[in-house]
Amino acid sequence: MLQTLFDALSLGSLYALGALGIALIFGVMRLVNFAHGDVIAFCVFALLWPSTDAMAIVFAGQLPWYLLVPFVLLCGAGLSVLCEIVVFRRFRNANPATMMIASFALGFVIRYFLLMLYSSRPKSISLLPALSQPVEIFGARLPLLQLITIVATMAILIGLTLFLRQTRFGLEMRAAAENFSMARMLGVRANRVIMGAFALSGALAGAIALIFGSQTGTVDIQMGASIMLMAFIATVIGGLGSLGGAVLAGFLLGAASVVMQVALPVDARPFRDAFVYGAVILVLLFRPQGLIAARGTKERV
């Protein structure tokens, strides 16, 4: 029982962090960023030396953890900001479909760039091996990693909340998310806010990369895709542009997946994801604006 709860929380953490990264950018730019998953993959591969062998040549991954973590976060933030400057800046006034396709094309470029350097074969990597030992809490044996995932996610969420609520930059970002043109008129600098959002979202991608990489022990250029699909869905169910909603929906999706894995009859288990997606459609039917509808996203006549 406790095991299920922790499974749900740690899977939900991944989805929530992914959804948050997408919601941050959507809030300021109305861009659904399909390249986010590939930023995640990039962060993991940044730890390896370019080679096409099946064995990963660990390069930056050998750093002690207090250097490793900031390195990965910076990688994500850097790449994300670079994407903004090189590509997304040109699409500020484009319609959402065009931006979506542009972000997909960008993700495509990043993915095949990685393929060119590292080949498409999955590689095994042991990232932070000390974390895979089990610990015993309230009679349940849990991998230490799962616990750290949950704690780290909580810390990130609390830190981000404080940042958005207490600092001037956070205030500007929230203002921009609510009404971008009004915020600009009141003296919020658009480029700075958007770049800030991209940097935060990239750092979140780095965090996911660390957690996911050490959980699975393999790296693969496709690894971002599966998390991203769920993270997108979480952002929409949560209410696009609403950060709290994205996090809530991320945890709900994680819980739904884990609970269905346990509760469904054995024959139906392979179809678990189909049930989860079905549940998603049901939620959207009853609350098309999302669980927590963001202010300022309603279309006006």
Add this chain to the structure above:
Amino acid sequence: MSAVSSAPETQLTGDVIAARKPARFTLARKTIVTPVLLSLLLIAITLITVMTGSRPFNQTVIDVLVRVIFVVGLYIFIGNSGVLSFGHIGFTCLGAYAAAWLTINPIMKSSALPGLPDWLLQTRLIYWQAAILAALFAGVAALIFGKVLMRLSGIAASIATFAVLAMINTIYSNWDSVTGGTSSVVGIPIIRTIWPYLIGAVAAIFIAWAHAISRSGLALRAARDEPTAAAASGVDIPKERLVAFVVSGAVMGLGGALMAHSIGVVTPDTFYLSLTFITLSMLVVGGMGSLSGGVIGVVLLSALIQALRWMEGGVSLGDATFALPKGIQEIALGVIMIVILALRPSGLMGNREITLTRSKRNM
């Protein structure tokens, strides 16, 4: 003919409508140039291919024609309703598997897919009959999903269609006895002549045209441009969207069946994210709101992909052979797509169609 002007007709009395009856055919006559020109373009490409007689080139052009069917199918829904759908490749998957069920030799079928019902195991149809049934099957599936989904709009609708795609993929990847799971289903008769694909693509273009100038298509485009005004003029938006969804689902199913016959193998992952994005990109690069844009997007991007592949294979210049490293093809494709979209955010064609008179208005 602008779409909104058809709305006031609903308020006219019977005899006035009778007096204005020819208007509908005027619209058809004015706009038929577009599908005819697009078909001529495809026929020209096909004829050139047949004349060169090269096998690999033949296969490439078959791929192009199949993609034309996909993108036209996407256009019917996305272009006319303005709602981005990620789920249509799911209907392609349904169509392809339906074609596989109907055409594989019954002896092979009973060993590979034992879970199929008996009557289906005994059936063996000719490919074009199977393709039509596959299109109908996909259309019915689209009707069922659409009944639920069309109540949504905007990004919620897009994500819900994404969920449909993922759902179909999960079911087809795991229902081993009926779909063979993730392993490929082999033994689908391969059709190597190019003509059936040409007929399919031209048929898809004319279906799209007929839908776009029908009452339902006009109402749907009115709802795309001015949802509030259209709803106030009596357009039932979910209903018109459902019509477009079913028609486009059936076209996608037809494309799926033809694709199955062009490669002879189907797996669920053939019809998943990468095909979804490549077809969507072609539509958006060409111009989401334009039938001509869709077809031109397919032809241009396919030509580009082919040229890059060819360079990746190696080009000899004098004694030296240049070959681009692997992966460059996709990177270049992505970069070119970004550049096109940055320069022309509404696609190459925007909302316009190819005509002889260079009319600026949407057809």
